[in-house]
Amino acid sequence: MAERSHVNLASIVHSFAHAEPARESLLFEGGHALPDVARSYGQLWRNAQALARGLGRRGAGPGSVIAVLMANHAEFVELMIAAALLRVVLVPIDPRTRGEKLRFMIANSRATGLVAADYALPGAEELLEDDAGIEWIAALATDEGPGRAMWAPRVEDYAALRLVDGDDLPVPADNGEEAMLILHTSGTTGDPKGIVMTHRRFCDTAAAALKGFGYRPDDRLYSGLSLTHANALQVTLAPALLGGLPVVFSRRFTRSRLWALTRKYRCTTFTLLGGMTTTLYAEPPRADDARNPVRFVVSAGMPAAIWERFEQRFGVKVLEFYGSAEGGLAIKPLDAGPIGSIGRVAPHFSYRIVDDAGAELPRGVAGELWLRPADGSPFRVEYVGNPEASARKCAGGWLRMGDVVREDGDGWLFFEYRQGGGLRRNGDFINTAYVEKSIAESGLVRDVFVYGVPAASGAPGEKDVVAAVVPLDASTLDVQALFRCCRAALEPNFVPSFVQVVPEIPKTASEKPLERLLIEALAREPLSVHEEEGARRAGTGAAA
Numbered sequence: 001m002a003e004r005s006h007v008n009l010a011s012i013v014h015s016f017a018h019a020e021p022a023r024e025s026l027l028f029e030g031g032h033a034l035p036d037v038a039r040s041y042g043q044l045w046r047n048a049q050a051l052a053r054g055l056g057r058r059g060a061g062p063g064s065v066i067a068v069l070m071a072n073h074a075e076f077v078e079l080m081i082a083a084a085l086l087r088v089v090l091v092p093i094d095p096r097t098r099g100e101k102l103r104f105m106i107a108n109s110r111a112t113g114l115v116a117a118d119y120a121l122p123g124a125e126e127l128l129e130d131d132a133g134i135e136w137i138a139a140l141a142t143d144e145g146p147g148r149a150m151w152a153p154r155v156e157d158y159a160a161l162r163l164v165d166g167d168d169l170p171v172p173a174d175n176g177e178e179a180m181l182i183l184h185t186s187g188t189t190g191d192p193k194g195i196v197m198t199h200r201r202f203c204d205t206a207a208a209a210l211k212g213f214g215y216r217p218d219d220r221l222y223s224g225l226s227l228t229h230a231n232a233l234q235v236t237l238a239p240a241l242l243g244g245l246p247v248v249f250s251r252r253f254t255r256s257r258l259w260a261l262t263r264k265y266r267c268t269t270f271t272l273l274g275g276m277t278t279t280l281y282a283e284p285p286r287a288d289d290a291r292n293p294v295r296f297v298v299s300a301g302m303p304a305a306i307w308e309r310f311e312q313r314f315g316v317k318v319l320e321f322y323g324s325a326e327g328g329l330a331i332k333p334l335d336a337g338p339i340g341s342i343g344r345v346a347p348h349f350s351y352r353i354v355d356d357a358g359a360e361l362p363r364g365v366a367g368e369l370w371l372r373p374a375d376g377s378p379f380r381v382e383y384v385g386n387p388e389a390s391a392r393k394c395a396g397g398w399l400r401m402g403d404v405v406r407e408d409g410d411g412w413l414f415f416e417y418r419q420g421g422g423l424r425r426n427g428d429f430i431n432t433a434y435v436e437k438s439i440a441e442s443g444l445v446r447d448v449f450v451y452g453v454p455a456a457s458g459a460p461g462e463k464d465v466v467a468a469v470v471p472l473d474a475s476t477l478d479v480q481a482l483f484r485c486c487r488a489a490l491e492p493n494f495v496p497s498f499v500q501v502v503p504e505i506p507k508t509a510s511e512k513p514l515e516r517l518l519i520e521a522l523a524r525e526p527l528s529v530h531e532e533e534g535a536r537r538a539g540t541g542a543a544a
Contacts, residue, residue: 005207007176008199010048010084012206012241014171017045024246028074029261031251034143037074041244043442047074048272055086058136062087065110065182067134067405068228069093069102069124070117072249075140076227077237079115084199085169086178090312091182091194092228094509098123101192106132108194108385109182115158118145125152140442173515176200182384183230183325186508187405191206194384195325197230206238212331212346213298213319215269217237220246222267224253226509230325235271253511254280255446259314262292269294274301276511278433281306281313282440284472290315296334303413303433304340306440322415326365326381327399328371341412342405350374353407366406368405370398393486423452423463428493430465438489445469449505449513450496453522464497468518469532470504477501498522499530 006012016023021042028037039047060066066088068079076092083090091109093102095117102123106114114137116124127134140158141149148157180199184192197251213235215221221240225232227249241248248265249276250257258280262270272280277299296317302310311318320332322342332343345351352360353367359392361367372379383389393400404416416422416429423430439448448468467486469475479499486495500522506514522529 006203006242007174008084008172008180009202009238009241010171012203013044013048013081013518016041016244018239020244021045023244025241025244026074026077027248027265028072029248029250029265039074039077044078044081047078047162048085049168050162050164051078052082052085052169053166054161055082055088056169057163058161060086060088060113062178062311064088064112065091065092065107066113066115067106067111068115069091069095069097069120070115070140071095071251072224072232072250073140073142075115085171087172087175087178089179089182089527091184092233093184094226094228094278095120096509098126103127103130103132103338104191105184105194106134108184108192112136115140115161117142118151121145121151121155123157128154141268176203181233183228183233183338185325186510186512193361193386195230196382197325201327201461202234202238203242208241208329208346209235210243212329213239213321214296214334215243217243217245219268219295220248220266222248222250222262222265222270224258224357225248225271225273225511226252229289229508229510231271231273231300231510235321243276255283259289259292262294266293266507269296269298271298272300272302273511275447275449275505275507275513277302277306277310278436278440278449279511281310281437282447284443285313289313305431305433305437307339322413324401326393328369328401332412337412338408340414341408342415343413344411345371345413347388348374350376353405358396361504363407363409366404368419369401369403369405369413371400371401373464404530423465424461425452425455425463425465425493430463430494432465434490435465435467435486435494438486439469439482441489442485444472444477444482446472447505449515449518451515451518453515453519456497465494466498466500466518466522467496468500468502468505468513470502474501474503480529480533487532495532497531501528501530 023041025044026039027043028246030036039139070076092250093105112135114134116139118139118141124137138156138158140159176199179196180202181197182194184194221236223232223236248267294316296319299318299320302318302320317334319334320342322330329346330340330343349371352370354360355367377397379394381390381393402419407414435450436448449468451466453466455464482499506517
């Protein structure tokens with residue numbers, strides 16, 4: 001699939017809008033009750049130009065920063081294109097964010113304008129009442145939010161931002177190194193860090209994904225991941241737009257409708273992250289599981305424990321990849337490499353696997369993964385307003401991934417754990433994927449996430465194993481049956497110390513479980529925490 005080089009998103013859309021304006025681009029499916037919203041490249045271009053003219057009229061231009069607080073809507077992508085035309089920096093934020101975290105992201109990025117879906121207004125309107133720096137808010141009316149009569153007086157209608165009549169803005173030709181987006185990390189261990197993504201990096205990543213993942217001209221992509229997260233932006237949206245591939249988005253991820261959506265819209269590939277895989281696998285098997293049009297799943301974190309069974313059950317192939325919002329890429333292509341590998345590092349990178357002192361380790365020995373461009377130039381990451389963290393992340397010109405990996409004799413990499421996140425019990429490293437697999441296969445739960453809490457024994461570095469589960473039916477859940485499933489399938493150290501029953505597993509915009517919130521609930525709701533009958537264990541402080 002040939003594509004020309006582009007310097008920014010506006011250039012990509014412009015090329016198709018003028019050559020093939022009717023070419024299908026985006027479809028935002030409406031669910032059970034709403035009509036679908038489709039966009040051709042020509043429509044994207046016209047709508048983005050109208051929005052850019054309107055934003056320009058109100059003073060937006062080079063150096064301006066606008067935050068966007070919404071789930072997946074066509075207007076989100078049009079705002080991205082308009083911002084690229086204006087050389088405005090966009091700050092995508094999970095629409096569930098509010099309070100101090102939202103204030104921090106706004107202040108950290110120095111955003112002065114905010115475009116929000118109306119269902120996010122309860123958090124956004126507070127910004128107009130304090131000293132957050134927001135000068136204006138425009139709200140997109142949806143079926144989920146309050147009617148316009150309920151909006152704060154200073155909130156504008158998104159539709160009023162558009163200026164339909166006027167000359168088209170030219171595509172910037174020299175802004176590849178300028179900031180395009182500020183993507184905030186999840187902030188699970190402190191304040192979120194705002195990663196600056198340049199226009200050139202967005203386009204280069206689009207080209208790398210289009211080629212590296214093996215997307216074909218007849219592919220039709222799908223994602224329910226949030227466009228406020230790097231995965232949906234870089235793994236799905238960017239290569240789809242660059243390659244002229246149609247892509248279907250849901251407003252949010254829904255495991256119960258995923259396979260039905262791929263059938264309805266004839267999607268040939270979609271992306272899964274980490275715990276999403278276990279969530280799908282835990283769904284009760286159906287006779288038509290394998291009757292779908294999906295050619296392959298682009299996965300980041302497919303557990304080796306269920307990899308082959310997942311492929312067989314759903315009739316798909318798995319393409320595993322590894323990367324981060326800051327950069328870096330490894331790919332395990334279809335039908336290549338060993339099960340469980342995250343792949344080989346992409347050829348435009350060189351890499352090292354090092355110990356805590358930065359000394360290179362031999363193959364087979366686990367250590368932190370470092371990456372830099374293959375030409376030897378230093379890797380650069382900018383965390384907005386945080387030069388110290390930026391310098392640490394790329395000290396010596398190497399991007400320090402913060403992940404512990406090992407390399408086999410053929411150069412295939414295997415993810416071990418996130419630095420500081422390993423789960424050890426009685427001296428053994430616990431592979432949580434095997435625990436999650438045994439619980440998912442019980443037929444009693446619809447979601448499961450396994451994590452660790454400081455061991456009741458007090459042994460340094462040791463943890464007790466907690467399995468957070470969402471039952472199929474809370475009124476009939478047999479917790480002891482879950483323990484028996486684990487006891488039958490796992491070695492003793494892997495059997496959970498506690499089963500924590502929750503109505504849902506809290507997750508980020510990228511469907512990453514929020515371990516911190518589960519730990520808080522462990523202490524706050526002791527009646528939801530269960531031990532194995534007959535087990536002689538002292539309760540932890542969290543579960544006591």
